[in-house]
Amino acid sequence: MQTIAVLGAGTMGNGIAQVFAQHGFQVHLIDVSNDALGSAIATIEKNLNRMVDKGVLESPVIEKTLANIKTFTALPEAVKDAYLVVEAATENVELKLSLFKELDAAAPPDAILASNTSSISISRIAAVTKRPEQVIGMHFMNPVPIMKLVEVIRGYSTSDEVAGAIVSLSKKLGKTPTLVNDYPGFVANRILIPMINEAIETLYHGVAGVAEIDTVMKLGMAHPMGPLQLADFIGLDVCLSILNVLYEGFKQPKYAPCPLLVNMVRAGKFGVKSGEGFYDYSESRKAEKVSSQFS
Numbered sequence: 627m628q629t630i631a632v633l634g635a636g637t638m639g640n641g642i643a644q645v646f647a648q649h650g651f652q653v654h655l656i657d658v659s660n661d662a663l664g665s666a667i668a669t670i671e672k673n674l675n676r677m678v679d680k681g682v683l684e685s686p687v688i689e690k691t692l693a694n695i696k697t698f699t700a701l702p703e704a705v706k707d708a709y710l711v712v713e714a715a716t717e718n719v720e721l722k723l724s725l726f727k728e729l730d731a732a733a734p735p736d737a738i739l740a741s742n743t744s745s746i747s748i749s750r751i752a753a754v755t756k757r758p759e760q761v762i763g764m765h766f767m768n769p770v771p772i773m774k775l776v777e778v779i780r781g782y783s784t785s786d787e788v789a790g791a792i793v794s795l796s797k798k799l800g801k802t803p804t805l806v807n808d809y810p811g812f813v814a815n816r817i818l819i820p821m822i823n824e825a826i827e828t829l830y831h832g833v834a835g836v837a838e839i840d841t842v843m844k845l846g847m848a849h850p851m852g853p854l855q856l857a858d859f860i861g862l863d864v865c866l867s868i869l870n871v872l873y874e875g876f877k878q879p880k881y882a883p884c885p886l887l888v889n890m891v892r893a894g895k896f897g898v899k900s901g902e903g904f905y906d907y908s909e910s911r912k913a914e915k916v917s918s919q920f921s
């Protein structure tokens with residue numbers, strides 16, 4: 627099977643690596659930190675064990691999946707034989723542009739370069755490479771091993787052949803690919819993130835507390851998770867970054883981030899990954915930390 631390189635060993639990166647490895651691909655997982663790579667492999671093993679415990683997988687799959695993953699801290703070595711590189715770094719425009727310049731120089735000329743970006747323009751990313759027709763968005767949903775959707779984003783120059791190849795590849799992973807065009811937020815986050823921002827505005831203006839807002843959306847709208855809890859799982863810093871992309875792209879007030887969200891991110895309250903957001907994840911998963919200030 628083709629070699630797939632995954633750049634970034636965080637939550638999304640290790641999930642993407644796991645899914646490709648489970649389906650028999652040779653995966654090169656890349657990060658600047660050996661500690662991050664070690665943590666990623668431990669997370670993948672833990673996730674696989676959980677799936678075996680639930681009867682979703684059989685135990686031999688664990689060993690086979692882990693054997694399909696190699697870790698690298700040197701980008702050129704990791705991507706030199708790759709058929710596809712999936713970038714899953716932090717949602718930062720300048721970082722992604724810098725990484726794609728490096729990938730363009732190091733990856734084989736026929737390799738496809740994909741970004742797992744949740745909002746940043748694929749056309750803008752492609753423009754810093756010498757192969758814009760081979761650059762595409764491959765936006766997985768979190769948690770990657772469970773969620774079926776892959777939002778496949780065509781940049782302005784993405785070729786039909788590359789788009790077709792990524793759609794076909796996504797299906798081989800057991801995913802449901804959905805082809806969309808390259809506009810701020812694409813489809814998923816153009817709809818989801820403004821809804822989350824509106825929930826934060828509702829809290830900010832004292833209409834209701836954290837638990838009340840989430841309960842209304844879960845029981846009244848049949849959402850599996852309330853918008854504030856979901857924001858914590860996405861990462862409040864990521865939500866803010868996406869809103870900034872939407873606001874910059876459309877210049878419409880409805881995309882302006884709520885001041886409460888801005889202040890929480892400035893204070894380092896990112897949600898699950900920092901231990902605290904709208905909920906407290908360090909002591910009690912049900913202790914609202916924000917609602918009391920505005921209710």
